[in-house]
Amino acid sequence: MTALRLPFILMLAGVLGLAGCSVHQPVSLYQLDSGSPVQPAQSAGMAVLLGPVTVADYLQRETLLQRQPDGSLQASLDGRWAGSLSSDIDQLLLRQVSGRLDSQRVVLAPANAGFTPDVQVLLTITRLDSGEKQPAILDAQWRLIDRRGQVRDNRIIHLQEQHAGTTAAQVQAQGVLLQRLAEQLSVALKPLANQPPIAEAPKKPAAKPAAPAAEQDKQPKIPMAAPIRTDMEVFRF
Numbered sequence: 001m002t003a004l005r006l007p008f009i010l011m012l013a014g015v016l017g018l019a020g021c022s023v024h025q026p027v028s029l030y031q032l033d034s035g036s037p038v039q040p041a042q043s044a045g046m047a048v049l050l051g052p053v054t055v056a057d058y059l060q061r062e063t064l065l066q067r068q069p070d071g072s073l074q075a076s077l078d079g080r081w082a083g084s085l086s087s088d089i090d091q092l093l094l095r096q097v098s099g100r101l102d103s104q105r106v107v108l109a110p111a112n113a114g115f116t117p118d119v120q121v122l123l124t125i126t127r128l129d130s131g132e133k134q135p136a137i138l139d140a141q142w143r144l145i146d147r148r149g150q151v152r153d154n155r156i157i158h159l160q161e162q163h164a165g166t167t168a169a170q171v172q173a174q175g176v177l178l179q180r181l182a183e184q185l186s187v188a189l190k191p192l193a194n195q196p197p198i199a200e201a202p203k204k205p206a207a208k209p210a211a212p213a214a215e216q217d218k219q220p221k222i223p224m225a226a227p228i229r230t231d232m233e234v235f236r237f
Contacts, residue, residue, distance in 0.1 A: 028167065029082035030064060033175030034092040037099035045103025046193040049117035050094055052109050054124045055086045064167065067131035079167040089125065089178060096182030101189060119152070119192045120145040121185065128174055136161040136173035140181060146192060153188050157181060 058065065062083070064076040081088070090108055098106040107115060122143040130136035137160050144153040159180055163173040 028079045030079055030167070030171040031082050032085075032088045032092050032178060033172050034095055035175070035179045037095040038102070040098050040102045040104050040106075042102050043104045045105055046101050046119070046189070047105040047115070047117045048097065048101065048103070048107070048189060049111050049115070049120040050097060050106055050108050050123075051090070052122065053086070053090055053093065055089060056126050056128075059085055059125070059128055061085075064171075065129055066170075067129045067134040067137075069131070069133060073129065076167060079171075089128075092175065092178050093123075093182050093185075096179055097186050097189070100183065100186035101193075116147070118147055118195060119189055121189070123185075128177070130163065130170040130173060132165050132170075136163060136170060136177055138174070138177040138181060142185060142188075144188060144192065146195060152192055155188065157184065 058073065062081050062085075064079045064081055065073040066076050068074060094106060094108055098104065107117075109120075111117070122145065123140060124142075125138070125140045127137055127139035138157070140157045142153070142155055142157070143151055146152050159177045161173040161177050161180075163169040
């Protein structure tokens with residue numbers, strides 16, 4: 001009996017092992033490709049406040065979503081984001097814009113209290129996804145605010161990139177879209193680098209202080225006119 005049970009136990013263990021392997025498939029972790037941005041050389045270049053950068057709610061998760069032919073989204077079974085996708089987007093745009101403007105003075109919002117930007121970039125990303133048979137698509141909008149608080153540019157962006165279909169190729173295509181976004185944004189920022197300084201309002205002259213009472217007593221006084229009386233009498237009849 002013992003000899004007959006042993007092959008059955010080994011076969012059962014093998015089946016369970018195969019079932020375990022099929023359930024616990026390895027999941028790959030992905031980050032956006034930031035390309036090869038140029039390291040900025042100027043320490044006193046254009047001052048840009050990048051952000052706030054608002055990312056659509058459905059992208060604020062570790063799950064890597066796949067766009068289906070019917071437009072729906074499904075969670076990827078073989079990959080997810082290695083951390084925060086929003087943080088990856090911020091860092092990619094920061095490096096790309098800083099390198100294209102050749103400026104070390106590109107910072108993410110919120111900035112330190114002493115930082116005075118030439119331009120602030122308000123950026124909203126409403127879509128960034130792809131699918132096995134769907135191209136990578138990026139929809140975004142930016143507003144550029146100059147140092148006077150005026151809107152200098154308002155633009156809606158739609159970009160699309162084809163890929164080979166694998167999850168890795170999709171992530172790479174999404175990174176390329178963000179690099180193209182940074183390129184267009186840098187082109188829009190460059191004309192705002194040479195803004196005239198803000199003229200200060202003229203200061204009102206300080207009021208002259210009143211003279212002390214002692215000095216007022218020393219000033220000559222003009223005698224006041226007084227009625228002149230005479231001894232003449234006026235008679236009425």
